[in-house]
Amino acid sequence: MPVTGARRTFIGTAAVALALSTLVLAEPAYAAKPVGSDEGASTEQTGGGDETGIYAAARIQYSGSVAADGGTGNVTSADVNWDPPPCWYAPYLGAKDFKKKMSADLEEAASAPGMAGHAGAAIGQTKAHYEDGFGWEDTPGYEDYNVAKDGEGMFWAGVENPNEPDILKRSSCTDLPFWVDNGEAPPPQYEEAITPEILAALAYQHMQLPDTEVSLAPEETTKVNLPTWAWLDKAVFDEVQATATLAVPGFALQATTTAKPVSLKLEPGTPDAETYPASGECAINADGSIGEPYANGKADQSPPCGIKYLRSSGDGTFDLQATITWEIAWTGSGGAGGDLPDGTFENAQAVTVQEIQAVNR
Structure with missing residues (x-):
């Protein structure tokens, strides 16, 4: 049942409850086998994944002249007002995997001490959003976690930039995970959804310039x-x-920064x-x-x-x-x-x- 009102207000309340759960959508960069033979190639995990081997998270792969192991490069922006994106929204889990994880997280959050009042109500609203199709303003709800569309798209979720030092900026992508059909663009209200330009900025952040001596x-x-x-x-x-x-x-998206x-x-x-x-x-x-x-x-x-x-x-x-x-x-x-x-x-x-x-x- 759609509900009118401010999407951000509802999301903010729900995010407080979800912060108490185990729904951690961003993990630090990790060393992985480089893609191709480009010097400094690395892979940075952007969330999800488990021991079952189910493909469950988007990964940003860096290649070319980049810092090793997903670390920041040595380029300093001449514009002091410009920074790489502190967080973004990216593909996270398919419908069945998302239901398994989210339902477990919500159950754990609901059983935690102090989950009454507003926090308890937020958990209830979140469950209704994914289980009963409870929606609001410009965001539809999802009956049974959209399992009927499993394989036809993915839930997207907020991802922290592990190289962003400001924790408030890094954790500012707080909207609840949302569904995007395969081949479709994310809804326009999610301005921080991953784009080629965001990838270009991340390539900039990881770029390694040569140690040239005059x-x-x-x-x-x-x-x-x-x-x-x-x-x-x-x-x-x-x-x-x-x-x-x-x-x-x-x-699929790609960007090359020169x-x-x-x-x-x-x-x-x-x-x-x-x-x-x-x-x-x-x-x-x-x-x-x-x-x-x-x-x-x-x-x-x-x-x-x-x-x-x-x-x-x-x-x-x-x-x-x-x-x-x-x-x-x-x-x-x-x-x-x-x-x-x-x-x-x-x-x-x-x-x-x-x-x-x-x-x-």
């Missing part, structure tokens, strides 16, 4: 007031790709230095390289990308920070695609700066 001339040890040339060859400074894939019977290097910023590690150009931002050349290698005969020239230290580093070194900015875009299932915030990756190199010794006669 070439310097002179190498490691330079002299006060002597221009130090800096450059990156195209061969070690190329675009990087990471792919995230989610596939279950009747539903990072393309666009500039290098040099920070000498001391205010007593000058950079070339003055901004410290070295743009990418037409051939995909940055800067220009030093060659004999250029000692009296200023480098297009480099540093000049104005004092000695003494008995220590200066930490030269080389930050590479990467332009990031994505493509996904169904021709979807777009841009993501630029990413940055920083390398630190120790540079020794010596005084030029002069001999007086």
Whole structure:
């Protein structure tokens, strides 16, 4: 029997009761056999599964240049207001498996101490939602857990991003599990349902950029007031790709995130230095390289990308920070695609700066 009113209010009450049960829909990433031979490929579990081997949960598979074992990569978003999704909704269980788990969870929750008043009423409403077809506003109920449609779709449920440090954000996908037919899109009210764009953001989060060290001339040890040339060859400074894939019977999505290097910023590690150009931002050349290698005969020239230290580093070194900015875009299932915030990756190199010794006669 449909009921009008605020869906979110009902869901919030029910979620409090369900939090006391064993309905844990998100689990930490785990190491799994990589898919294909791509370096760093990994698989991240997004919920469900049991010892019976029944296929019962969607899994996001990462491939390409990604961190091992589902860990976060080394890209930092240049947009401080952008974050990967803290949670999302994804395929969870088929109808028969969902009935088995959910009915057991509700029975356990109902028998827990203190399950009276609002909490007890929420459990009762939840049972009516899945057993008797009790619905509300824009959400239908499910008679007998939709068992009559087993194999024709799946129940979707909230999944926490295990790499999200904020527990409140991570646990904010609190709507009750909902049914989606095979080949159909989730109802529009579930804005956090998994999409190619969400997969692209997750691929971004797991992307591993190369540990590229800037070439310097002179190498490691330079002299006060002597221009130090800096450059990156195209061969070690190329675009990087990471792919995230989610596939279950009747539903499949994929997104590939591509990072393309666009500039290098040099920070000498001391205010007593000058950079070339003055901004410290070295743009990418037409051939995909940055800067220009030093060659004999250029000692009296200023480098297009480099540093000049104005004092000695003494008995220590200066930490030269080389930050590479990467332009990031994505493509996904169904021709979807777009841009993501630029990413940055920083390398630190120790540079020794010596005084030029002069001999007086």
